[in-house]
Amino acid sequence: MKRETLLALNAARRAGRAVVLASDMTTAAARLITAGDKDDPLAEDAREALRLDKARIVEKDGAATMLTPYNPPLELLIVGAVHIAQPLSRMAALAGFRVTIIDPRTAFATEERFPGLTLLTAWPDEALKTRAINHRTAFVALTHDPKLDDPALAVALRSEAFYIGALGSKKTHAKRLDRLTAHGFDATTLARIKGPIGLAIGAVTPAEIAVSILAQMIAVLRRAEG
Amino acid sequence: MSDAEALNDDDVLEIAERWLKEGHSVALATVVRTWGSSPRQAGSQLAIREDSRFVGSVSGGCVEGAVVGEALDVIGLGEPRTLHFGVTDDEAWAVGLACGGEIDIFIEPVT
Incomplete structure (x- = not known):
């Protein structure tokens, strides 16, 4: 690899762009292939990688x-600075996620409850418009409140987010799906929402529920589960 | 988003860039294939410089020593090579891939 290639690779990574380094294994000649590249002969293989x-x-x-x-x-975007969000944000950070908490209720979204995390106190759909949601983004709605969760879910469903989850019982989730259907989302799109959220591990405490949510996020990311 | 947020202090390629800018010669070792229960997945990297210092990991500590030795040759000769570490039970302790996996590691000079 040329020195210039390494510098260009690091610059792309700092800018948060998805790139693939293609190295010839005999000559070590290397080039960068970007996610949107159409001309490179290995563009399709690069996208798969x-x-x-x-x-x-x-x-x-x-x-x-x-x-x-x-x-x-x-990246993990959590709507709802609720109790479960506290252990979930810490565990997700350990697993390599950059975590953002969104909640307009400033009594919930406080630095004391979420030290060191990005807190957005705009309304969720407004806050989400300021974020680039891509195939590396997980989205979790935890408020139970349709006023907060629904508009945020609508933004997430129109994005490439690899994971969308919403807290609530089967009954709550069924009502949520009815409301989103009324907003024009079809069944295939709505099937992207994991609800009730999390893997069925019998979680009881907020920390245990956080484990079940994070485990489900990783299962979807690594395609261990549909 | 600042650089410090995007790439943390132990980022292998960031450190490789810094070493180059300090005037060091650098080689990169990358896991390209794995079989069985190898501890690091394909894409894991080690950066090695001419005075044997290295950062990162390609096996969780098992074969790094051997890789660093080969990387010094790669830096000296300026040509890449691919190493295969396949470990039988008898060899497991000697080479150190006690997990019993097999890996191919591509080592290239940064020129």
């Missing part, structure tokens, strides 16, 4: 090329 977030070797015309994906950081 980004999607799976996994390095791979492609053999073409007698040459072996290593494709190493560099995805933007994982």
Whole structure:
């Protein structure tokens, strides 16, 4: 790899752009392929490497090329600075997510409750408009309050977010789906929402529920579960 | 978003860039294939400089020593190479991949 290629790669990573480093395994000649590249002969393989977030070797015309994906950081957007959000934000940060908490109720969204995290106190749909939601974003609605959760879910459903979850019982979730259907979302789109949220591990406490949510996020990210 | 937020202090490629800017010669080692229960997945990286200092990991500590030695050759010769570490039970302690996995590691100079 040329020094310039390494500098360009680091610049792309700092800017949060998804790029793939393509290295010829015989000559070590390397180039960058961006997510939107259409001309590179390995563009399609590069996109697959980004999607799976996994390095791979492609053999073409007698040459072996290593494709190493560099995805933007994982991001977790939590609507609702509620009790469950406290352990969830800390656990998700440990797992590599950059966490943002969104709640216009300033009594909930406080620095004391969420030290060191990004707190947005605008209305969720307004707050979400300021964020780039991409294929590395997980979205979780925890307020139970349709006024807060529904508009945020509508934004998430129109995005590429890899995970969308909403807290609430089966009954609550059924009502939520009715409301979103009335807003024009079809069944396939609504099926993206994990509700009731989390893997069924019998979680009881806020921390245990946070484990079940984070486990489900990772299962979807790593495609261990549909 | 500041740089400090995007890339943390132990970021292998950031450190490689800093070493280059300080005038060091640098090689990168990347896990390209894995079989069985290898501890680090494909894409994991190690950056090595000419005085044997290194950052990152390609195996969770098992074969880094051997990789660093090969990387010094790669820096000296300016040519890449691919190493295979396949570990039988007998060899597990000697090479250190006690988990019993197998990995291919691509080592290249940054020129």
